[in-house]
Structures are given as C-alpha cells and as structure tokens.
Amino acid sequence: MNDRYAKQRIFLGAEADASLRSKRVAVLGLGALGSVIAPWLARAGVGHLTLLDRDLVEASNLQRQLLYGESDLGRPKAEVAAQRLAEANSTVELHPVVADLTSGNARELLSGFDLLCDGTDNFEARFLLNDMAILTGTPWIYAGAIGGEGVVWPLHPPHTPCLRCLIEEPPAGGDVDTCDSAGVLGPAVGVIGSWAALEALKVLTGKAPHAGLARFDFWQDERQFLKPPKTRCRFCTERITEFLEARWTLKASPLCGLEGVQIRVNPPGRLDLGALKSRLEARTRSPWRQAGLMLKGQEGPDEITLFADGRALVHGPMTPERARSWYAEVIGA
Ligand SMILES: [Zn+2]
CATH class of the missing domain: 3.40.50.720 (NAD(P)-binding Rossmann-like Domain)
Incomplete structure (x- = not known):
C-alpha cells in the first residue's frame, strides 16, 4: 500500500x-x-x-x-x-x-x-x-x-x-x-x-x-x-x-420531481426520536421505525421521515400548508 x-x-x-x-x-x-x-x-x-x-x-x-x-x-x-x-x-x-x-x-x-x-x-x-x-x-x-x-x-x-x-x-x-x-x-x-x-x-x-x-x-x-x-x-x-x-424558523416546500413536501427548520433542532416514536404511534395507531437519526412512519396516505435535526420529508399528497400545520401540531414549532 x-x-x-x-x-x-x-x-x-x-x-x-x-x-x-x-x-x-x-x-x-x-x-x-x-x-x-x-x-x-x-x-x-x-x-x-x-x-x-x-x-x-x-x-x-x-x-x-x-x-x-x-x-x-x-x-x-x-x-x-x-x-x-x-x-x-x-x-x-x-x-x-x-x-x-x-x-x-x-x-x-x-x-x-x-x-x-x-x-x-x-x-x-x-x-x-x-x-x-x-x-x-x-x-x-x-x-x-x-x-x-x-x-x-x-x-x-x-x-x-x-x-x-x-x-x-x-x-x-x-x-x-x-x-x-x-x-x-x-x-x-x-x-x-x-x-x-x-x-x-x-x-x-x-x-x-x-x-x-x-x-x-x-x-x-x-x-x-x-x-x-x-x-x-x-x-x-x-x-x-x-x-x-438570515433568520427564519421553518420552511415547507414541495419536493422536486416527486409528490411530497420537505420541511426544514433553522436553527436545526434536536428531536428526541424515541419520545416522538411513542407519541406518533399513539396518534397514528401504526408502528413507526427508528433507524439511527431517522424516524419513519405513515400518517394516512403520507409516508413521513423525521430527522433528529428537526427536518421532515413527506412523501404523499400532503400540501406544504398542511405539512406545516401537521408539523406544528406534532413536533411543535
Ligand atoms: Zn464579491
């Protein structure tokens, strides 16, 4: 070598x-x-x-x-x-x-x-x-x-x-x-x-x-x-x-070329994915999978991936406006 x-x-x-x-x-x-x-x-x-x-x-x-x-x-x-x-x-x-x-x-x-x-x-x-x-x-x-x-x-x-x-x-x-x-x-x-x-x-x-x-x-x-x-x-x-x-707190924008929304937060957060997992499972009555710094699950027709830094990816028909309010309701922002 x-x-x-x-x-x-x-x-x-x-x-x-x-x-x-x-x-x-x-x-x-x-x-x-x-x-x-x-x-x-x-x-x-x-x-x-x-x-x-x-x-x-x-x-x-x-x-x-x-x-x-x-x-x-x-x-x-x-x-x-x-x-x-x-x-x-x-x-x-x-x-x-x-x-x-x-x-x-x-x-x-x-x-x-x-x-x-x-x-x-x-x-x-x-x-x-x-x-x-x-x-x-x-x-x-x-x-x-x-x-x-x-x-x-x-x-x-x-x-x-x-x-x-x-x-x-x-x-x-x-x-x-x-x-x-x-x-x-x-x-x-x-x-x-x-x-x-x-x-x-x-x-x-x-x-x-x-x-x-x-x-x-x-x-x-x-x-x-x-x-x-x-x-x-x-x-x-x-x-x-x-x-x-530049100061901003939350942006929700459509995913490029795919049906879905990306939510970004600034400054990045520190989500407790373990605690969120229990909360989301109770809310959606379905299992959420945690893998490393990601938590993934289903909310109605949308597949949602949450990252420990506070970001979220929604794959599905959810609009950016709806995604923003879902995020505020579930994560609190
Ligand atoms: Zn210059």
Missing part, C-alpha cells in the same frame, strides 16, 4: 503529494457532483473529508450519482458515501454529516477546512458557502451542472472575486423552495465533478487554480472561459455575510 500514490507523486512531486495528507476538505452535497468530487479527493489521499448531505438515496438518483447502488435506497447519502470512500482509501479520515445546511449551523459545520467544495444543487447553499468563504478566508470551488452543460469556478475571496461579484442575489427559481424541472445527463455532471476535483487538487497543493468561470456545454459542443469580474462587490470587499445572518 506504500505505493498507493506512486503515479500521482510522479506527477505532483513528492512534497505536493505529501501535503495532501494534512489537508481538510468539506464536500457539501453528495449528489451527482459530490459523488465524483469526494472519491477523487479520497483516492488522492486528502487527509480529512467531511461529507455533508441531508438526503436519502432515492431511485431517481441512481442514473447519475455514482456512489450509490440499489441496496442503498432509503439510506442517508452521507453515511453510504463514507462507507464507499473508506473502501477506496481507509487511511482518509471521513466524517459523514447528515444535516441540512442553514444559517443556523453553517459556522459550526463549515469552519476549520482548507477548502470547501460545492456539490449542491441549489443557490441557497452556495450563497451560504460564499459567506463562509468570506468569513473564514477559505477557498471554495463553485460547481454546477444541468442538462448537458455545467460550470466550474474556483473562488478565494478576497484574493479573487466572490460568487456575489458575478451573481449578486440567488436567481429566482434557483432557490431550494422552487423546483427545478430541468433534467441532467450523468456524464455531463461527471465531467464537471472531475474538473472541480482537479481544481481542488491544485488549490490543495498550492498551485493557482483556473482563474475565472469555465462553462462547458458538452451536448452542443460549446465552451466559454469567462474572465473574473473586474469590480468587486461590497459583500466580499466589506466582508458582509448577510446569508449567514
């Missing part, structure tokens, strides 16, 4: 290769992008990887999320990802976190890293990442893919522009509260994830990453390299982190 990094060491040089062993990286989102970024970093021997994702593996993920298989359906992505990466490289310290990133926990979850990697599919999380990068001076790599195209942009404010220098506010429809109905091709997101991982290795070994935003449309065979914006926004120049300061 001593020769695990032999090919990489020849290319990077012994010192740069060895420096990876002491680096700490957080990969936020373990969907299609994270499924590519995280394994490359684990196999390259990055010392510590925090793997953060709030979701469970669903059948509709398998077309493009390479870390998961059919036997993983219903399991938290962060946990499955950590298991797979440990098989690939047992020397990497892996820290899976099943949580929803909000302004209430971003400081706790995203501090103390050498690099933050964006594997998310929503701008709410990206603007929080950007704020954390500004607050802590940590580089981050913005990546996104949709349809047959994608973008990669390594950022390190104040040394480079920040996300808000280019996109001041989350685009309408790019927020987690609205469903993006566009599809995505697996190989397109795979190339983008690999490009992001490559830029990550540059940052971690002290080489300057690609300056500016690279956009590829693999389906139409187009590519663009946008120069970084010349003028800096007031958010990174004055270190204004307004997304980290």
Whole structure:
C-alpha cells in the first residue's frame, strides 16, 4: 500500500503529494457532483473529508450519482458515501454529516477546512458557502451542472472575486423552495465533478487554480472561459455575510420531481426520536421505525421521515400548508 500514490507523486512531486495528507476538505452535497468530487479527493489521499448531505438515496438518483447502488435506497447519502470512500482509501479520515445546511449551523459545520467544495444543487447553499468563504478566508470551488452543460469556478475571496461579484442575489427559481424541472445527463455532471476535483487538487497543493468561470456545454459542443469580474462587490470587499445572518424558523416546500413536501427548520433542532416514536404511534395507531437519526412512519396516505435535526420529508399528497400545520401540531414549532 506504500505505493498507493506512486503515479500521482510522479506527477505532483513528492512534497505536493505529501501535503495532501494534512489537508481538510468539506464536500457539501453528495449528489451527482459530490459523488465524483469526494472519491477523487479520497483516492488522492486528502487527509480529512467531511461529507455533508441531508438526503436519502432515492431511485431517481441512481442514473447519475455514482456512489450509490440499489441496496442503498432509503439510506442517508452521507453515511453510504463514507462507507464507499473508506473502501477506496481507509487511511482518509471521513466524517459523514447528515444535516441540512442553514444559517443556523453553517459556522459550526463549515469552519476549520482548507477548502470547501460545492456539490449542491441549489443557490441557497452556495450563497451560504460564499459567506463562509468570506468569513473564514477559505477557498471554495463553485460547481454546477444541468442538462448537458455545467460550470466550474474556483473562488478565494478576497484574493479573487466572490460568487456575489458575478451573481449578486440567488436567481429566482434557483432557490431550494422552487423546483427545478430541468433534467441532467450523468456524464455531463461527471465531467464537471472531475474538473472541480482537479481544481481542488491544485488549490490543495498550492498551485493557482483556473482563474475565472469555465462553462462547458458538452451536448452542443460549446465552451466559454469567462474572465473574473473586474469590480468587486461590497459583500466580499466589506466582508458582509448577510446569508449567514438570515433568520427564519421553518420552511415547507414541495419536493422536486416527486409528490411530497420537505420541511426544514433553522436553527436545526434536536428531536428526541424515541419520545416522538411513542407519541406518533399513539396518534397514528401504526408502528413507526427508528433507524439511527431517522424516524419513519405513515400518517394516512403520507409516508413521513423525521430527522433528529428537526427536518421532515413527506412523501404523499400532503400540501406544504398542511405539512406545516401537521408539523406544528406534532413536533411543535
Ligand atoms: Zn464579491
């Protein structure tokens, strides 16, 4: 196993290769992008990887999320990802976190890293990442893919522009509260994830990453390299982190592409799932199953999954309004 990094060491040089062993990286989102970024970093021997994702593996993920298989359906992505990466490289310290990133926990979850990697599919999380990068001076790599195209942009404010220098506010429809109905091709997101991982290795070994935003449309065979914006926004120049300061308590939004609702709470709570289990079983007169940090059961036609951090996923005909009042009634919020 001593020769695990032999090919990489020849290319990077012994010192740069060895420096990876002491680096700490957080990969936020373990969907299609994270499924590519995280394994490359684990196999390259990055010392510590925090793997953060709030979701469970669903059948509709398998077309493009390479870390998961059919036997993983219903399991938290962060946990499955950590298991797979440990098989690939047992020397990497892996820290899976099943949580929803909000302004209430971003400081706790995203501090103390050498690099933050964006594997998310929503701008709410990206603007929080950007704020954390500004607050802590940590580089981050913005990546996104949709349809047959994608973008990669390594950022390190104040040394480079920040996300808000280019996109001041989350685009309408790019927020987690609205469903993006566009599809995505697996190989397109795979190339983008690999490009992001490559830029990550540059940052971690002290080489300057690609300056500016690279956009590829693999389906139409187009590519663009946008120069970084010349003028800096007031958010990174004055270190204004307004997304980290945002205050909200509960959001109920439709699930994308599925019948159902997601309920998110901020700051994340600490639910006593054992006590809730008895209460819900008495209420619904049916068994609820507790597995790790999840509690799952049926309320009428809806299948409900509650997480210890206070989140809830409802699969069924329940509307967001009804889900909100169900939650207030049962959990109390
Ligand atoms: Zn900026």
